[in-house]
Amino acid sequence: MKNLDEEVDMKINNSGIVSYGVSIPRRRISINTIASVWGKDGEQITSSLGLVEKTVPAPDEDTISLAMQSAKYAVDNISAKKLKIGAIYTGSESHPYAVKSTSAIVGEALGIGNSYTAADTEFACKAGTAALQMILGLSSSKMIEYGLAIGADTAQSRPADALEYSAAAAGAAYLIGTDPKEIIANVLFSSSFTSDTPDFWRRGHELYPSHAGRFTGEPAYFKHVYAATKAILEESNYKPSDFAHAVFHMPNARFPQKAAKDLGFNAEQLRAGFTVPLLGNSYSACSLVGLAAVLDVAKPNEKIFVCSYGSGSGSDAFVIETTNNIKYYKNSQTVKEQIENKTYVDYSYYITSVGKIKL
Amino acid sequence: MKKVYVSGAGMTRFGELWKEDLRSLAVEAAKSALESAEIERNAIDAIFVANMGSSSLSGQDHLGSLIASELDINVPAFRIEAACASGGVAINLAKSYMLANNCKNVLVIGVEKMTDVSANDVTKVLARAADEEYEAYFGATFPSLYAMMARAYMSKYGLTKEQLAEVSVKNHFHGTLNEKAQFQKEITVEDVVGAPAVADPLGLLDCSPITDGAAAIVLSVKKSKVQLLSSQVSTGNISLQNRPSFTSIDATVRSADLAFKEAGISRKNIELVELHDCFSIAEIIAYEDLGFAKEGKGFELIENKSAYRDGALPVNTSGGLKSCGHPVGATGIKQVVEIFEQMTGQAGKRQLVNDSKILHLPIMSGVAEVLQLLVFLQMYKKSSAKVWRKYQERYQDKGNATLLTWSTVHAAPSGFEAYTPYIIAIVQFSDKSKATVQLVDCNEADLASGIDCEPVYRKLYSDSSEGIIHYCVKYRPLQKS
Numbered sequence: 053m054k055n056l057d058e059e060v061d062m063k064i065n066n067s068g069i070v071s072y073g074v075s076i077p078r079r080r081i082s083i084n085t086i087a088s089v090w091g092k093d094g095e096q097i098t099s100s101l102g103l104v105e106k107t108v109p110a111p112d113e114d115t116i117s118l119a120m121q122s123a124k125y126a127v128d129n130i131s132a133k134k135l136k137i138g139a140i141y142t143g144s145e146s147h148p149y150a151v152k153s154t155s156a157i158v159g160e161a162l163g164i165g166n167s168y169t170a171a172d173t174e175f176a177c178k179a180g181t182a183a184l185q186m187i188l189g190l191s192s193s194k195m196i197e198y199g200l201a202i203g204a205d206t207a208q209s210r211p212a213d214a215l216e217y218s219a220a221a222a223g224a225a226y227l228i229g230t231d232p233k234e235i236i237a238n239v240l241f242s243s244s245f246t247s248d249t250p251d252f253w254r255r256g257h258e259l260y261p262s263h264a265g266r267f268t269g270e271p272a273y274f275k276h277v278y279a280a281t282k283a284i285l286e287e288s289n290y291k292p293s294d295f296a297h298a299v300f301h302m303p304n305a306r307f308p309q310k311a312a313k314d315l316g317f318n319a320e321q322l323r324a325g326f327t328v329p330l331l332g333n334s335y336s337a338c339s340l341v342g343l344a345a346v347l348d349v350a351k352p353n354e355k356i357f358v359c360s361y362g363s364g365s366g367s368d369a370f371v372i373e374t375t376n377n378i379k380y381y382k383n384s385q386t387v388k389e390q391i392e393n394k395t396y397v398d399y400s401y402y403i404t405s406v407g408k409i410k411l
Numbered sequence: 412m413k414k415v416y417v418s419g420a421g422m423t424r425f426g427e428l429w430k431e432d433l434r435s436l437a438v439e440a441a442k443s444a445l446e447s448a449e450i451e452r453n454a455i456d457a458i459f460v461a462n463m464g465s466s467s468l469s470g471q472d473h474l475g476s477l478i479a480s481e482l483d484i485n486v487p488a489f490r491i492e493a494a495c496a497s498g499g500v501a502i503n504l505a506k507s508y509m510l511a512n513n514c515k516n517v518l519v520i521g522v523e524k525m526t527d528v529s530a531n532d533v534t535k536v537l538a539r540a541a542d543e544e545y546e547a548y549f550g551a552t553f554p555s556l557y558a559m560m561a562r563a564y565m566s567k568y569g570l571t572k573e574q575l576a577e578v579s580v581k582n583h584f585h586g587t588l589n590e591k592a593q594f595q596k597e598i599t600v601e602d603v604v605g606a607p608a609v610a611d612p613l614g615l616l617d618c619s620p621i622t623d624g625a626a627a628i629v630l631s632v633k634k635s636k637v638q639l640l641s642s643q644v645s646t647g648n649i650s651l652q653n654r655p656s657f658t659s660i661d662a663t664v665r666s667a668d669l670a671f672k673e674a675g676i677s678r679k680n681i682e683l684v685e686l687h688d689c690f691s692i693a694e695i696i697a698y699e700d701l702g703f704a705k706e707g708k709g710f711e712l713i714e715n716k717s718a719y720r721d722g723a724l725p726v727n728t729s730g731g732l733k734s735c736g737h738p739v740g741a742t743g744i745k746q747v748v749e750i751f752e753q754m755t756g757q758a759g760k761r762q763l764v765n766d767s768k769i770l771h772l773p774i775m776s777g778v779a780e781v782l783q784l785l786v787f788l789q790m791y792k793k794s795s796a797k798v799w800r801k802y803q804e805r806y807q808d809k810g811n812a813t814l815l816t817w818s819t820v821h822a823a824p825s826g827f828e829a830y831t832p833y834i835i836a837i838v839q840f841s842d843k844s845k846a847t848v849q850l851v852d853c854n855e856a857d858l859a860s861g862i863d864c865e866p867v868y869r870k871l872y873s874d875s876s877e878g879i880i881h882y883c884v885k886y887r888p889l890q891k892s
Contacts, residue, residue, distance in 0.1 A: 078852045110851060111830050112869040117882060120868035148880055157882065161868060395852075411829040 062243045062287045067191040068235035069372070070198065071227040072383065073125025074344045075118045076331065076390040079108040081402045083217050089399045090212045097217055102305020106220040106332025108397055109206045111405045115144045116154050118223030118337070119204040120161045125385050126200070126225040127162055130234075135227070137162070138196030140170045141186050143179025143203045143336040145254070145261075147172055158202065168196075176252060177301055178362025179203060180224065180336040185242055185368055187228045194230070201226045205335035210260035211408060218304055220332030224340035236378040237347060237356070241288045241371040245279040252363035263363075272365050273303065277311045280367035281359050288371050292316035296354035299342035301361035302328035317357070324349050325356075330391050343372075345387035352376045415506050415639045418516070418631035419448025420751035422744075425624035425736030426593040433469040433524040436625035438481045440741070441520050444627035448516070455629075456514035458488040461501035461521035462740035464536040469524050478520060494540035495689060496644075497521065498626070498743020503642040505630055515632055521744035522625035533621050535824035537739070542650040546847040549871065549883060550820065550827050554618055554690065555835040556651045558610035558818030561692035563657035565612065566816075566860065568707035570695070572612055576603030577713045578691040579616050579733050585720055586734025588760040593622050593736030603691075610835075611819040611855065617691040622736030626744035628751065637754050641673035652837045652845040657816055658707075663700035671702075678702050683753055683763065684724060685746035688731040698726075720763060728753065728761050812838035812886055814862050815845065819855050826872040838864060838886055852887040863889045 082105045084094030098104060109118070119142050127135065140155040147154050155170035173179045173186070180203015187199035204223035209215035229235060251272035254261035264272075277300060285291060292298070298321040300308035305328050312322050325342035334341060339360040346356050356372040403409050421443025423436050431439075437460070445452055460474040471477065475488030491501040498521040505517045525533055534554075538547035541556055564570055580600055586592040598616060606614035630639065647662030648654045655661055671677065678701075686701065688694035698709035703724060712718040718726040729735045729749040732742060752758040817836035820827075827833070834850040850858070851869060864886035871881040 110869075112849075112851065112871070112885070114870050114880075116880070117868045117870050120882070124868065161882070 062241045062284055064188050064239050064242055065192045066230050066232075067188050067228055068238035068375070069226055069347070070229035070231070070234045070236065071126045071130045071381070072344050072347060073122045073127070073129060073225045074341055074385065074387050074390060075121035075125065075204075075223040076341070076387070077107045077109045077113050077118075077221050078393055078395055079110060079397045079401075079405070080105045080394045081108050081397055081399065085399055086217055100306075101217055102309070102329055103218055103332060104329050105396075106218060107222060107334065108402050108405055109221040113206065113221065114148050115146045115204045115206055115223070116148050116157050118206070118221065119144070119154055119158050119202045119225065122204065122223035122225040123158050123162055123200055123202055125383075126227045129382065129384055130227070135164065136197045137164045137200055138168050139187055139190050139199040140168060141173055141183035141199075141201055143173040143175065143181070143183040144205050145174055145176055145179060145335055146206045146208060147174070150256070155202070158200070175366060176362035176364050177303065177333070177335045177338055178360040178366055178368055180340045181358070181360035181368040181370070182362070184226060184228075184340070184370075185244070187226075188239055188242060191228045191230055197229065199228045201228060203336035203338075203340045205337055206406065207333065207335040208254070208260050208406070211403070213260070215261070215263065218333040220334045222331065222334035222337040222341050224337045224344055226340065232375070234377065235375055236381045237350070237372050237374045239370055239372050241284050242368065243280055243284040243287065244366055244368045245276050245283060246366035247276070249276075249363075249365035251365060268303075268363065269307070272363060273301075273307050273361050274311060274314075276365050276367040277301070277359050277361050278315065280369040281315050281357075284369040284371060290355065290371060292321070292357075294355055295321055295357045297324050297346040297350065298322055298357040299325035299339055299346060300359050301339045301367075302326070302342060303333045303361070305329055311359075321357075327387060327391065341387060344383070347374070347378070348383055348386045348388060350374045350378060352378055413510055413632050414634070415509060416631050416633065416635040417628050417637040417639055417747060417751050418633065418635040419444045419446070419450070419629040420627070420748040421447050422591060422626035422741070422748045423624050424591045425622050425738060425741075425745075427526050428623040429526065431524070431623060433465055433471055433522060434477060434481060436524060436623060437478050437520050437522040440522065440625035440627040441478065441482060441518060444518065444520075444629050448629035448631065450516055450629065452482050452484055454516050455482070455484060455486055455518045456512070457486050457505070457508055457517045458482070459501040459505040459508070459517065459519045460488065460490045460740075461497035461519070461744060462490060462523060463492055463494055463497050463540070464523065464525070464739065467536045468528055468533070495687060495739055496743060497740045498745070499642075500644055500743070502628070502630070502639075502743065502747065503644050506639060506642055509630055509632065517630045518627060519630060519744060520625060520627040521738075521741035523738035523740045524623050525621045525738060526623050529825065530621065531823060531825035531828060534822055535826065538824050545650045545652065547824070549835070549847055549849055550823070550830070550833060551835045551847050552610060552820050552822065552824055554613055554822065555610035555818040555820045557690040557692055558613045559651065559816040559835070559837060560657050560696065561612050561690070562818060563816045564692060564696065567658055570710055572604050573600050574710050574714075575612075575617065575691045575695070576600045577710070578688065578694045579603050581713055581719055582688060582694075582727050582731035582733040585728050585761070586730025588720075589730045589735055590759065592730040592734050593620055594730070594734045608819065608821045610821060613690055613692070613818075619689045619732035619737035622738040624736055624738035624741050624745070626741045626748045628744055628747050637751050640676070641670040643669035643673060645669065650847070652847045657837075659696060660700055663697060667701045681724065683728065683750065684726045685729060685731075685749050686726060687742070688727055688733050689737060691733070694726070694731070720761070725763060728758070728763065809840040809842065809844070810866070811889065812840050812846070812848075812864050812866070814850070814858060814860060814864055814888070815839055816860065817850060817855075817858055826874070830872070834858075836886070849885040850887060851885045857888065865889050
């Protein structure tokens with residue numbers, strides 16, 4: 053969306069987060085359990101990826117149901133008001149339909165009428181933040197009063213592939229508005245950095261994604277995250293130490309920790325939004341779940357840095373600042389509560405539930 | 412009013428009759444009934460065919476014409492569909508038709524060919540006897556509805572699974588004497604309790620089987636040995652959730668009261684009963700609803716052996732639906748065939764009393780509770796729009812709900828296989844309205860009547876890998892599972 057070689061304005065005017073909701077499946081599978089199936093050393097994998105366990109969707113949980121549930125929580129969290137939602141965009145790489153709008157199904161479930169625009173986005177793990185940018189654009193240009201940006205995924209992974217240890221499921225929804233009396237966190241800036249980088253992909257009709265191994269690191273994740281981060285910091289005149297919290301996309305625990313360190317953020321800034329060890333990588337929902345975990349504990353007037361990454365490749369960065377309203381905001385289903393509310397399943401349940409065995 | 416008599420009765424063998432089809436079954440039963448009545452087919456003035464699922468199970472509709480063609484007669488012929496009550500309702504209508512049209516003889520046939528499709532498909536078809544919109548759509552199977560009644564009954568009256576099993580044990584014992592029964596084999600309480608779950612707490616041997624078969628009777632105005640003293644139909648709410656009680660079927664209570672009144676006799680005059688034991692719990696509840704036992708005391712008839720063939724009030728000497736089999740449309744007619752054979756001394760090894768003095772033994776046949784079903788079948792269509800209508804109008808703004816009764820479905824209708832086992836429940840909202848829903852994110856062991864549940868959006872099923880995906884609101888217990 054932006055060519056960094058040009059002088060461009062990354063500022064977003066008068067739009068911010070009014071409410072948000074997260075839907076995390078209750079089931080978990082431990083990295084040890086998966087490793088034991090493939091004769092791997094679970095402790096070693098846990099240690100190298102920094103993951104302990106990941107979410108497993110129930111057989112009746114898919115991207116649409118997770119999107120609906122997170123959107124419902126977002127709307128219910130401020131249930132007093134009848135919202136005029138003018139747009140819904142849902143980002144996912146596991147939309148249940150190849151052709152049919154996830155976002156329209158969400159809108160119907162919420163019962164918001166029919167006068168809204170809707171579309172689904174796909175950009176690997178950053179489809180949710182792309183949706184958020186689109187909603188912010190409509191909102192700050194006053195084309196809509198409220199908009200919903202959703203990231204949701206039930207991520208696929210080939211059995212025995214490295215991704216099987218991290219590919220997880222969750223949904224996160226953000227209600228964006230323009231009324232300062234309602235905004236709990238203003239989105240001040242957003243930037244993106246995009247290139248054609250084939251580090252991870254899935255062809256149509258294929259069940260599982262393919263990836264280019266270590267190529268997903270330096271030339272892919274790190275290059276894009278660094279570029280988007282540096283650009284937005286430069287444009288906004290903020291430095292890493294200005295932020296109380298930072299969320300970098302979490303394909304595993306190592307990548308965001310290294311990115312944060314290299315970019316000048318510290319471990320304490322990462323802590324609140326660092327959800328990956330116990331949830332895994334929920335793809336399009338991942339950065340947005342991390343942001344929600346931050347908002348659950350954030351105090352007024354705290355700056356939050358968010359940078360997503362989507363293979364293929366691109367990064368969307370955001371500078372967010374909480375307002376005094378967040379003191380009065382209550383998320384009825386916090387990320388922490390949902391992380392703690394869990395039931396473990398075995399590998400046979402897992403592969404049946406996510407459709408690796410076709411019934 | 413003219414009197415109506417059962418002048419003949421006949422049936423096929425019941426069972427998995429792989430070599431027979433819908434047509435051959437119906438014709439065999441019809442010819443057997445005509446032979447029993449000692450009349451030629453040309454003496455028939457009208458034909459009533461009771462059948463529930465031939466559209467889906469056999470790909471055949473227009474059964475009136477089909478049977479008339481096979482019998483090579485051109486009389487008026489009607490197909491009657493009222494789920495499990497199809498046979499009983501067909502007899503009721505045939506009697507009215509006879510009297511209204513001055514007929515001499517009317518042939519009533521019940522037939523169902525069920526084994527040509529998969530068990531999952533049969534489960535789906537049978538669930539259409541319930542409320543498609545409020546129950547079956549969400550994955551409620553017919554066994555699961557009776558299982559929820561069983562759970563409610565067991566909780567209310569302390570009935571145990573072992574006691575419930577005694578019903579099947581008795582009916583299987585009776586079935587050993589019936590050469591036309593699907594199962595002619597005794598079973599034990601241990602067999603029943605240890606059988607695989609179908610819809611908890613009901614196991615495989617608590618449930619009547621999937622059966623092929625046909626039965627037919629001839630109703631005549633000419634006096635013969637067996638008189639049809641009364642036939643009454645009553646309807647109750649098609650949805651279990653909306654019935655006044657989960658432990659009684661009010662339609663049965665009403666139709667029984669009306670029948671005894673019309674016949675001018677009391678329950679004490681009854682010497683033999685065939686009733687609808689589609690599930691073990693159904694027989695216990697029917698004892699009470701028919702007035703043969705007080706509420707919560709139905710099991711006593713089994714415990715004191717009254718309901719055995721040599722007891723004070725033999726029930727289901729044919730083996731009942733459980734042992735003789737349950738070809739749905741044929742069942743109500745078969746019950747009359749059994750009574751006819753007992754009253755005319757043609758019951759073979761099952762014969763109770765070979766004495767024509769019990770001429771006026773009334774018929775207690777299938778009781779209608781689901782007549783409204785036709786309306787809902789016509790509304791049946793597949794579109795995702797109706798998914799949203801369901802919960803927007805009914806559940807969306809109702810918030811949390813309280814669990815009333817539930818069943819874990821182990822034998823699913825087609826389309827739900829990938830989610831099995833799943834839990835079907837009836838919940839109540841703060842405005843006292845009820846809904847049949849699925850419970851998720853919980854183990855059955857954690858459930859208890861009265862716990863609070865929150866709504867969650869979930870996938871319901873998919874028409875096929877190419878078809879529409881249906882979503883709905885399910886519920887999950889609020890406390891951590």
